[in-house]
Amino acid sequence: MDSDDAMKTVLRNSLKRARETLVWKLEGLNERELRWPRTPTGFNLLGVVKHMANVEIGYFGDTFDRPWPHRDEVVSDEVFDTDPQADWYATEAESAESVLDLYRRVWGFADETFDSLPLDAPGQVPHWPAPMNAVTLGQMMVHVLVDLTRHLGQVDVAREGIDGQVGLSAASPNIPEGQDWEAYLAMLRELAEKTGR
DSSP states (O other), rough: OOOHHHHHHHHHHHHHHHHHHHHHHHOOOOHHHHOOOTTOOOOOOOHHHHHHHHHHHHHHHHHHHHSOOOGGGGGOHHHHHOOTTTSOOOOOOOOOOHHHHHHHHHHHHHHHHHHHHHHEEEEEEESSOTTTTEEEEEHHHHHHHHHHHHHHHHHHHHHHHOOOOOOOSSSSOOOTTTEEEEEEHHHHHHHHHHHHO
């Protein structure tokens, strides 16, 4: 395996883990909980999934002349013109199940791009200004991975606020067992009070 193939494998596996973790973070929540705005700017868990599906369709599809075959499932430019937040929430006609199904199907679509193109394959992001819009597949894989992990951190915090679920992934929570969280919080509050004066 050459170094480009090895790097593509690392990026692909990192994307796979982050995608699966995002879906896991939504497990066990009902439609209302998934759609409920968690911040003053309307951040909601199901909206992150819809956003990332549209992001991957654009960056791993349109950017490399591979349009998503079901254009009615993608937020169109016309919709964005009237509602720039349209990919950040599920409409009444879109169930959580349908948004998650779309996201999982997008993974396969993106994987086809990874399989058919080398990391240095040129592309052009339609909605970025020139010359910034000239990119490579490798750049887009890193860009999407950064975007996804940023949003996954937001999802971590939001989910903890809903029902206390925390952890890196289902297989590896990466949280100390037996931690006295109340005592830990009390220590942090005391430290903040002492140093914040």
